[in-house]
Amino acid sequence: MIQIIALPEFEKDLKRLNKKYQSLKNEYLSYIESSEEKGPQGIHLGHNVYKARLAVKSKGKGKSGGLRIISYHFILTYQEDKIYLVAIYDKSEMPSIEMKKIDQIIKKQIGDSALGES
Numbered sequence: 001m002i003q004i005i006a007l008p009e010f011e012k013d014l015k016r017l018n019k020k021y022q023s024l025k026n027e028y029l030s031y032i033e034s035s036e037e038k039g040p041q042g043i044h045l046g047h048n049v050y051k052a053r054l055a056v057k058s059k060g061k062g063k064s065g066g067l068r069i070i071s072y073h074f075i076l077t078y079q080e081d082k083i084y085l086v087a088i089y090d091k092s093e094m095p096s097i098e099m100k101k102i103d104q105i106i107k108k109q110i111g112d113s114a115l116g117e118s
Contacts, residue, residue, distance in 0.1 A: 002036050006085040007109045013088050017067065020090075023058035024067070031069065035083055040073040048073045049086075049102055065091060072106050084110055 006014070018024050031054055035041050042052030050071045053063040070087040086105050087097055 001079060002039060002081045002083060004032055004035055004083050004085065007105065009105060009109070010085045010088055017088060017090060021056045021058045024056055027054055027056055035071070039081065040071055040083055042069070042071070045099065045102075047099075047103070048075075049099070049106075054088075059090075061092075067091065068097075070097060070102055072102075072110070074110075 040050040054067040072084040
């Protein structure tokens with residue numbers, strides 16, 4: 001079973017982007033359903049961190065000019081995983097996010113043990 005958990009910073013940014021792009025709610029729900037079914041989406045950046053491209057119909061740019069979702073895949077047991085939604089951003093506002101910043105968010109909101117550190 002895969003549990004999806006949106007971190008507070010992610011929820012704040014999602015709320016802001018939802019106001020900007022009307023179709024985002026549906027595209028986000030599709031992303032969540034796909035993640036629950038198939039596991040982490042997007043390209044693996046290392047340290048169980050993934051970056052997914054999300055096309056937003058109301059933005060009209062496709063995946064390449066759409067939004068980015070950064071997630072962290074935490075494997076609890078063979079049958080139980082958690083996917084933490086760490087960040088969501090508009091590529092036109094922020095071309096990329098540094099791994100250092102992603103690690104800081106994970107450490108602050110999930111804990112050092114999530115990154116394999118003590």
